[in-house]
Amino acid sequence: MTKDEWLVVGNGAVGLLWASKLSALGNPVTIVHRSASQPESPIIVDFTNDAGEPQQSTHNVTFATRSELEGKYTKVLLCTKAFDLVPAYLDIREHTKKRGLIATLCNGMGAQQDLIPHLKKHQNLWAGTTSEGALKTASNGVRQTGNGDTFFGLLVEDEKNLFGNQFPYPGVQSENVEQRLLEKVAVNAIINPLTALFSIRNGQVLEPPIRPIFDAAIDELSSVMQDEKFKYRAYTLNLTPELLHMRVSTVAKLTAMNCSSMYEDVRNLRKTENEYISGFFHREANTPTPLQDFFYRALNDRPHLEEHKKKLLSMYQELSA
Structure with a gap:
């Protein structure tokens, strides 16, 4: 069963923040977590608006453990520590679409390249980097602590990929992501x-x-x-x-x-x-x-x-x- 939706791996601050961003655009989002207890939807995001006033938004997502996943997701966003990137992908690899999109959002350099040999045939790899600040406040809560820029760029491109060379999120695509x-x-x-x-x-x-x-x-x-x-x-x-x-x-x-x-x-x-x-x-x-x-x-x-x-x-x- 193909699931044309986002699978976000990692429910740390960055994972929660980006799951909320994807959900805000109307995308179905499932977050893979390792928490001892099941986090509850919705995600609650605290932030400050342009006038300096505290604001809060909520975003409906699905939380699931690895064992609860079903089907194959067309879009995967890995929000893990750099040393967890490859193991995290391998853990959910069977639930990724062969011609799907894999994106990473982690610190450092090298883990993204280490992931390439493990990709399925025709999977595109998009490497991301962000300067946004985020602080996890609860299992389903995150505070945006600073504005910043986020960029995603292709590291591996296959012409048979479902999404081609266009990243399915507006305003973040970079031609010089390296x-x-x-x-x-x-x-x-x-x-x-x-x-x-x-x-x-x-x-x-x-x-x-x-x-x-x-x-x-x-x-x-x-x-x-x-x-x-x-x-x-x-x-x-x-x-x-x-x-x-x-x-x-x-x-x-x-x-x-x-x-x-x-x-x-x-x-x-x-x-x-x-x-x-x-x-x-x-x-x-x-x-x-x-x-x-x-x-x-x-x-x-x-x-x-x-x-x-x-x-x-x-x-x-x-x-x-």
């Missing part, structure tokens, strides 16, 4: 490790004593992305040092009061997406990346995080004086 992904992973590779290491909010990376480390991390990634031998150089030609600095600083300012996902993961003793953020540059860079290497090792050595933090501060204390 560039968007690289810009986002660069932002994440600076803000996320710093906030996680020092237990601070996003805006505090712009303040002493963190600011010198922040600036040095941007300069380091700029050198990586401008290197002619960088594997993804074709997508970073326009990402000048000045532009990268502006992008990362702007995100830090716009999300100043937010806690990064990596900070939340460390604080709650959960697995982080370190492997696909700092780990991406640790593996792919051809120029020295002492800071990204430091972030990568430190966040993989959480029992000694306090020692790593003190060492990093001591390395830059003269600059922050």
Whole structure:
């Protein structure tokens, strides 16, 4: 049985927010969850309107566990952690249409490419990235904590796909999604490790004593992305040092009061997406990346995080004086 509707995998903040967006356009939406108890429909979304007034909207969806799924869905949106992307797809693969659409919306770089060998024949893969802020408030509740842009672009295209080269959601299609992904992973590779290491909010990376480390991390990634031998150089030609600095600083300012996902993961003793953020540059860079290497090792050595933090501060204390 074919189900021409959206299957959203993951009922975290991003999954709930995007399920509500898809539902608002009149699409039937089913959310796969792993909760011990069944979340109740509708999804409740809290947000602030243009006048600064608190608002709330509700969106009817179906919540289901993996075992409750039936039929084959034509459209799937995977809203998982990067390390869960491939396992999450494989878990529901039998419920995906062979000529259907698969879309991803996760942090980091690399997991999207890891998914490609597992796709069914004729499935298109759309990689997505978003700068919207969202905070899960209940099993069926989410608060939109910041406006932002979302982009989806084709990584794998098959002419026999049901949806061709048009993404079935307005205003988000990007012809250069690899560039968007690289810009986002660069932002994440600076803000996320710093906030996680020092237990601070996003805006505090712009303040002493963190600011010198922040600036040095941007300069380091700029050198990586401008290197002619960088594997993804074709997508970073326009990402000048000045532009990268502006992008990362702007995100830090716009999300100043937010806690990064990596900070939340460390604080709650959960697995982080370190492997696909700092780990991406640790593996792919051809120029020295002492800071990204430091972030990568430190966040993989959480029992000694306090020692790593003190060492990093001591390395830059003269600059922050």
